[in-house]
Amino acid sequence: MSRRGFIGGVTAGAAFTALPGTATAQTAPPTNPRFFGRLFNNLPPFAPATQQVQEALRELGRPGGIMDAKDPLNEGPVRLITNPELSPNNVDNPFHTAGTTFLGQFIDHDFTFDNNSRLGVPTPPETSPNTRIPTLSLDSVYGGGPNVNPELYEPSDRVKFRLESGGMFEDLPRRSDNVAIIADPRNDENLIIAGIHAAFLKFHNRVVDLVRSQGVPADQVFARAKQIVTWHYQWIIVHEFLPQIIGHGLTTDIQRHGRQFYRPAPGQFFMPVEFQGAVYRFGHSMVRPSYRANRNGDPSGNPATGAPAFFGFIFDPRGQGQADPVDLRGRARARRRFIGFETFFDFGGNQTQHVRPNKRIDTMISTPLFNLPLQAIASGDPPTSLPQRNLLRHLTWSLPSGQAIAEAMRIPILTREIFPELRPLGNNLDASTPLWYYILKEGKYLGDGITLTGVGARICGEVFFGLLQLDTTSYLSAQPNWTPTLPRRNASTFTMVDLLTYARVDPASRGQ
Template structure:
């Protein structure tokens, strides 16, 4: 083993009196261990993926390892929570005994997974790599910008992406009716007219996309009333900064913990270096940020009155929905009067209707092991989401969770905590695929309520790091900024505030 000095970087940000304040630039003398069998170094770019760590892969991409990972991620495999779906989607919510291996998270409501999905779709999109076949991140194009700029919603703006905008008022998005309430614009066959097709994978992410469209349009109206002339660009910045505020002050503390969020803000970036070239780390996109798949419930109450005056319950995906014009499940891609989201199920409006996310652990809701092909961006096999996740870590030759923890100086979860992986005879219990490790770490360290040190550090440094170097982010250009739009608590802004300003909150829609 040989050691090389890691390239330094400049930048840091502190927290004082509850307000972010810029700090003088400082260099961190971090040592990066580069092993002889580590992936070859290459230069990432803003249009490709890249690596944070020069650490070798947890396992070779052999046929035996591919078979083991496929087995771990298959329906009925180690990651399947084995929920009892026989009683239907409503019972799945109301009767916790039907999910004995996967309990609700008391600290986080159901909508935060879908906010995380929107963030993921904002930052990363790989259309070219093959699952389980090694690829070079620095030679693989990322279809999204490594910035929290909502390019998955805005596309190239009114000039470059005119189909996304209202031809009668190009400063605003085109929004159509879904029957009772708003929907994304759609072609005659139901295909969504949006910048990223993944934002129509399920009703919840599609509904969140609509909320951003309406949020922007209402900001345009508010700015026009103030006499603002360059209204599109002013509205775009206003939307982005409030969205980024929610990520920094609500999403990250809930998912990585307030202590980790504060540590990254106060002490700077110890591992991720976006200062020379912002890029999307493969450790984030292919492993750590996929923790959100463990948060998904088997079923949701989409709304309170959409199903002939009764609540519309559905499994997130259900094979019975194949071929239906108005599927029984909550897949995206369809327009019907009941296919809208009542957000009081997903975020806390104070009316007692909200439901919770699932705990973060190595147990994932059973419907996710049989996805419809329409919910897979590349429309290919396997249809198990977790089999895809496991194989993707081979694609990018990612290091094991143990090697990551050791490198970061965090407590290492040893092989004794992964006895179920020993049966494969491949050493996966001691060199555990990083996503599997991160899920187990969250469970062991924090009871699954939020991520542990390895997962939390990778996610915190990536998201905050990109906000620090992006000139369009409030954290880099105006770190003392506070929200300007009306909110329940002045000086802050939450997802509930966003939904209310977008006028998709339950009270304004009569749901």
């Protein structure tokens, strides 16, 4: 069977160790939604938290090292988009649009935020708070609601969000120092996720108008609008986002046949560190070096830079301290700093030509992510290499190796022959591999970088479905046969394009 064949099932080949038997979940101790926990309590760490191992992980994730795609940044942000052959190590994914990456980041900020543990310092997950509610309930947008967080809402209409504009279109509300007034500051890390957050604010405000037009009593308008917004968002996750990242087959399998490994007791759902610290960080491999933020936001700019379109690297050291940065970092307001969503999602028709893909799921990470601005790091502390940070987090949580988890799941194991690049690092990393690196290699080796596969896909899918099914307010729990009620292009579903269209941030609403 081909590598792609693995996506629809499980097969063994020369590069795998096949394991017989039926997978069973481990018995888990009591967990708490307010803290992190483990899926695999009985598995040892992939390596001891020694200085030697730390140095090996830093070497693996260093700028210019094994994981650096070595994008030729000197070619500029425009050419790296229009001439993808310039980055032969960083291949496009023709089946994902660029927005998949940032929708995934937005979702991440909705249900997990570790603001307490220290990189590389072993920490029991059960003692480390998750400062987000581990449900897909948009608390990153709503905060505690108008009564708890009135600063997020319009003073003259307390059930609607504040929204401002310093560019051509919508912007997050900001303080005088440009810090966004939002429930989760991470949603202003870059221009694209800030634009998605602003689109959700507009989406909610339009739903409020709809609910009022239906005669819902004033004291019920906010709750009703929030439920409509949240359930449509959850529908997108189940029916669009998850099939994109783990495949339709596994999405359907988990929904129909249940979860095997993420099975907390009722009321004890939690955010697993295997997911938070490793698996869900797969999205970092999909980030492009540069993006076209919009097609016409910079009419007075230099045509050599792509104007009137606004192109920029996702992060560029030259942007530090600039009022209108040359890159796509957040925490700035200027006329050109808005998102033309036709670059990131496919609105069909003549807009399809403007869509850009994201990068494949593999061990090659775009070069700008090896030099993050400190403002994009929640703690504000180095290292500034995102791959180094991800790898050191494996020591923080004492995560098992990818091979050990594959064995526990009865999934064919990638053997050490698949990881020859890790042998020079020592510490047995080619046979006991950090989970994040392992699931990226799974995606590349077994899925051609199109989707997660194996361990990564199963953990990702089960955690998403588990958190939705265990949340009594989600549509999957409260009303599993519910279907979307808002306008949509396809009567059978509701997509991110439909959400953006209803929010009136689509090209047609902007006269494009």
